[in-house]
Amino acid sequence: MNFTGAHILSTNQFQRQDVERIFAVADEMEPYALRKKVTRVLEGAILGNMFFEASTRTRVSFGSAFNLLGGEVRETAGFENSALVKGESLQDTARILSGFSDVICMRHPVAGSVADFASASRVPVLNGGDGANEHPTQALLDLYTIRRELAGTGGRSIDGLKIAMIGDLRHGRTVHSLGRLLSLYDNIEVVLISPEELTLPPSIIEHMRSAGAKVSISHELTNSIRDVDIVYSTRIQEERFTSKEDADLYRGKFRLNQAIYTEFCQPNTVIMHPLPRDSRADANELDSDLDDNPNLAIFRQADNGVVVRMALFALVLDVADKIHEFSYDVRWYNSRQV
Ligand code: CP
Numbered sequence: 001m002n003f004t005g006a007h008i009l010s011t012n013q014f015q016r017q018d019v020e021r022i023f024a025v026a027d028e029m030e031p032y033a034l035r036k037k038v039t040r041v042l043e044g045a046i047l048g049n050m051f052f053e054a055s056t057r058t059r060v061s062f063g064s065a066f067n068l069l070g071g072e073v074r075e076t077a078g079f080e081n082s083a084l085v086k087g088e089s090l091q092d093t094a095r096i097l098s099g100f101s102d103v104i105c106m107r108h109p110v111a112g113s114v115a116d117f118a119s120a121s122r123v124p125v126l127n128g129g130d131g132a133n134e135h136p137t138q139a140l141l142d143l144y145t146i147r148r149e150l151a152g153t154g155g156r157s158i159d160g161l162k163i164a165m166i167g168d169l170r171h172g173r174t175v176h177s178l179g180r181l182l183s184l185y186d187n188i189e190v191v192l193i194s195p196e197e198l199t200l201p202p203s204i205i206e207h208m209r210s211a212g213a214k215v216s217i218s219h220e221l222t223n224s225i226r227d228v229d230i231v232y233s234t235r236i237q238e239e240r241f242t243s244k245e246d247a248d249l250y251r252g253k254f255r256l257n258q259a260i261y262t263e264f265c266q267p268n269t270v271i272m273h274p275l276p277r278d279s280r281a282d283a284n285e286l287d288s289d290l291d292d293n294p295n296l297a298i299f300r301q302a303d304n305g306v307v308v309r310m311a312l313f314a315l316v317l318d319v320a321d322k323i324h325e326f327s328y329d330v331r332w333y334n335s336r337q338v
């Protein structure tokens with residue numbers, strides 16, 4: 001694909017070579033993300049970071065990624081702080097904000113809303129999550145993490161991966177986007193572990209199968225994670241249910257802790273989660289007793305969001321080959337280098 005000026009709305013946009021291009025640029029970003037070096041390649045550019053649904057990682061890592069490239073960030077968080085509560089349309093909001101910004105990131109609770117917004121925007125729009133539909137930048141950072149973790153355990157590639165996706169696969173937009181992205185690779189095996197009512201939408205299962213992936217469905221955890229490379233746990237997406245009581249029916253059904261990991265997983269199985277994990281006692285899908293497990297990749301996974309989002313900004317704003325030209329060493333004390 002031609003990245004320059006493109007909206008990033010869905011993982012359906014990508015071919016394998018596009019994903020590999022993003023990952024190659026992300027690899028180049030590491031010294032800047034670790035604050036060993038500074039680049040000012042986007043000096044003068046403004047990111048409009050528009051989040052109309054709760055977020056910690058995605059909002060702050062988009063902002064950090066843009067700042068690390070030398071750009072400025074302007075934010076709106078929550079409907080209550082925007083003119084959408086006064087009845088302004090998404091399209092008018094896009095027409096206004098694209099006058100103030102060079103690129104826009106947006107999260108919104110309604111599926112398809114970010115694409116509607118992008119249709120009226122004069123600048124590239126990156127989807128930070130639209131309802132239960134997609135979260136393409138999360139899927140890219142997830143796959144980037146899988147690539148790095150597999151390379152670290154015996155130099156394996158993504159081809160031939162066996163992954164278990166666990167939890168609320170019906171409403172979880174991260175697994176929707178990741179499932180489509182994995183379809184670009186060869187000999188992928190996916191085990192979908194969820195309550196019967198919360199399995200992955202049939203259209204995504206069909207998409208993966210027609211691309212050649214082997215997909216199986218399970219409603220049981222322990223025997224289904226015996227020989228996978230990756231366990232990808234997810235939270236019950238309470239905000240997509242009609243009531244908390246409805247979500248409570250499913251919370252805490254598929255808990256992974258160290259005892260279960262030791263008994264049922266392979267010694268090198270990598271543990272992932274898009275986060276936030278729900279650490280309340282009645283949920284606890286990923287127990288904190290896994291925090292010292294070296295195969296728990298969840299915090300490395302979140303860190304990888306910065307380099308992947310830096311790469312996307314560099315590509316859509318067409319500066320990927322100028323990053324180092326506008327760089328210099330940091331001048332301040334940096335604990336990451338000690
Ligand atoms: N993974 C993710 O989307 O996290 P936030 O909701 O904190 O952005």
